[in-house]
Amino acid sequence: MSRIPEVNLVPDPPFQSLKGLEEETKLLRTAFGCFPTGVVAVSGVANDEPVCLIASSFVAVSIDPALVAFCVQWSSHTWDILKVLPRLGISVLGYQHNESVRRLASRAEDKFEQLNLSISPEGAVFIDGATAWLDCTLENVLPAGDHGIVLLRINALTTRPMEEPLVFHGSAFRNLESKPADG
Numbered sequence: 814m815s816r817i818p819e820v821n822l823v824p825d826p827p828f829q830s831l832k833g834l835e836e837e838t839k840l841l842r843t844a845f846g847c848f849p850t851g852v853v854a855v856s857g858v859a860n861d862e863p864v865c866l867i868a869s870s871f872v873a874v875s876i877d878p879a880l881v882a883f884c885v886q887w888s889s890h891t892w893d894i895l896k897v898l899p900r901l902g903i904s905v906l907g908y909q910h911n912e913s914v915r916r917l918a919s920r921a922e923d924k925f926e927q928l929n930l931s932i933s934p935e936g937a938v939f940i941d942g943a944t945a946w947l948d949c950t951l952e953n954v955l956p957a958g959d960h961g962i963v964l965l966r967i968n969a970l971t972t973r974p975m976e977e978p979l980v981f982h983g984s985a986f987r988n989l990e991s992k993p994a995d996g
């Protein structure tokens with residue numbers, strides 16, 4: 814007997830075809846927002862000033878070699894500055910950054926105000942209070958539609974897993990809530 818249930822494709826709300834849909838961008842953003850992620854700051858120094866890009870598309874890629882990745886919009890001015898730097902710092906943001914993160918993603922001149930930064934001798938910039946710092950070198954950029962997949966090699970790292978992580982879900986920032994296990 815087949816283990817596949819009877820075809821019953823009646824989701825609620827119904828499927829929407831993306832073909833020819835005017836609201837495609839909005840619909841895709843809503844769908845992508847259903848996937849909870851962390852948030853990282855990708856930072857370096859250019860012209861003696863710290864520069865950072867906020868990304869929720871960060872992902873761990875490989876243990877050997879040690880690789881991580883994030884997706885960057887080709888139109889990003891910040892990426893144009895960061896991509897030529899010899900070292901990039903990844904700060905995995907904690908819940909304590911929840912009020913700073915939108916400002917960090919903006920073009921405000923004083924966006925690092927009220928945050929403490931640490932800078933490595935090679936120029937990787939890190940945000941204090943993060944749950945992990947990864948000192949990275951750009952490995953490759955792979956084209957993927959209107960974004961590039963940026964592969965970074967980790968040279969050195971430090972972690973503070975006891976820090977409360979910052980979670981991004983449905984366009985909002987949250988912290989994790991522990992619930993007692995069932996039973």
Ligand SMILES: Cc1cc2nc3c(=O)[nH]c(=O)nc-3n(C[C@H](O)[C@H](O)[C@H](O)COP(=O)(O)O)c2cc1C
Pocket residue numbers: 852866867868869870871883884885886888889890891892914915917918919920981
């Ligand atoms: C929570 C959050 C997540 C984001 N994730 C990404 C991302 O994964 N990739 C990306 O290119 N931009 C992302 N952005 C937008 C950039 O951080 C930044 O706002 C944008 O690069 C600014 O444009 P500019 O670089 O041209 O100044 C995110 C912004 C926020 C607030």
